[in-house]
Amino acid sequence: MTRDRQVRVVVADDQEVVRAGFAALLDIQPDLTVVGTAADGAEAVALCREHHPDVVLMDVRMPTMDGIEATRLITTDTTTENPPRILILTTFDLDEHVYDALVAGASGFLLKDVTAERLFDAVRIVASGGALLAPGITRRLISEFARLRPxxxxxxxxxxxxxxxxxxxxxxxxxxxxxxxxxxxxxxxxxxxxxxxxxxxxxxxxxxxxxxxxxxxxxxxxxxxxxxxxx
Incomplete structure (x- = not known):
């Protein structure tokens, strides 16, 4: 993806300071535009249907509707030709809820203490159709929880x-x-x-x-x- 294309982003997190911080960081970049922020999964789903973003930064644990169900609804939305890509935000790298979000259709996850440059790169990667599959983290997470499932x-x-x-x-x-x-x-x-x-x-x-x-x-x-x- 070239920097000429605007990547439209929605940030969903129930903590105002977290979603405001990520939104402010993303808006610094000339090729990244935050088109909305959501305090729960239901708001994220509604924003996606209204603004058709390219990427959603999605917290897992949120009231009303969690990030897992929101991810499932967004990635399987048949009313849009190209549903947004989902990047999960999490505090812990080995989190069963994050695994469930990956199964639901997320394209990867980021720890909430991610550096600004890593955040920007991750959004661009998934917006261009790629996936975050760092062998040291994502594959270990999948391996850990897949073995516990039928x-x-x-x-x-x-x-x-x-x-x-x-x-x-x-x-x-x-x-x-x-x-x-x-x-x-x-x-x-x-x-x-x-x-x-x-x-x-x-x-x-x-x-x-x-x-x-x-x-x-x-x-x-x-x-x-x-x-x-x-x-």
């Missing part, structure tokens, strides 16, 4: 070719396209094509949902060792 087998996995299964497994390990290419002895462009086909066949929006699917279906086995909540 296995859900997606019949759509049967539509993937053996090579696409290989790509999905490597995506679930947190590898980028550039890292997957030498593992499979193919070009990065070929990997990109495989990733696009995996997402299309499974009906997924981005890599985060692909990783969740890989773990929840049992295609990738979560690590069994105990984790702490620190990074």
């Amino acid at each position: 296995r859900i087998t997606s019949p759509l996995l049967a539509e993937l070719t053996p090579r696409e299964i290989d790509v999905l497994r490597l995506m679930a390990e947190g590898l980028t396209n550039a890292e997957i290419a030498p593992r499979l002895v193919v070009s990065e462009e070929t990997v990109k094509t495989h990733v696009s086909r995996v997402l299309r066949k499974l009906g997924l929006r981005d890599r985060v949902q692909a990783v969740v699917t890989a773990y929840e279906s049992g295609l990738v086995t979560p690590r069994s060792e105990n984790h702490t909540g620190t990074r």
Whole structure:
């Protein structure tokens, strides 16, 4: 995404100082515009239907409607061709509620003590169709909570070719396209094509949902060792 395109953002958090702070930071950037702020999930859903933002910064724990249900409603809204991308705001990196939000369709999450530059980059990444999948945090979160859930087998996995299964497994390990290419002895462009086909066949929006699917279906086995909540 070029800086010429305005990225429209909604900030949803029940703490006024938090949402005002994030909104003020985002508005500093010439390519980022905050089109609304919400104190709960219901307000966030309403703002999305009114303003059609590109990205929503969404807190998880909010009154009236939490961020999980709001994420589900926003990402599955059939009244808009391109629903907003959701970035979850959280205090703890290993948070089961954040995992539920990723399952509901969020494209990643940020800790609330994120630096300004990291915040700006994250918003731009998800607005351009990418997903935040830092191996040290997001994949560990998915692995931790996926192993505690009943296995859900997606019949759509049967539509993937053996090579696409290989790509999905490597995506679930947190590898980028550039890292997957030498593992499979193919070009990065070929990997990109495989990733696009995996997402299309499974009906997924981005890599985060692909990783969740890989773990929840049992295609990738979560690590069994105990984790702490620190990074």
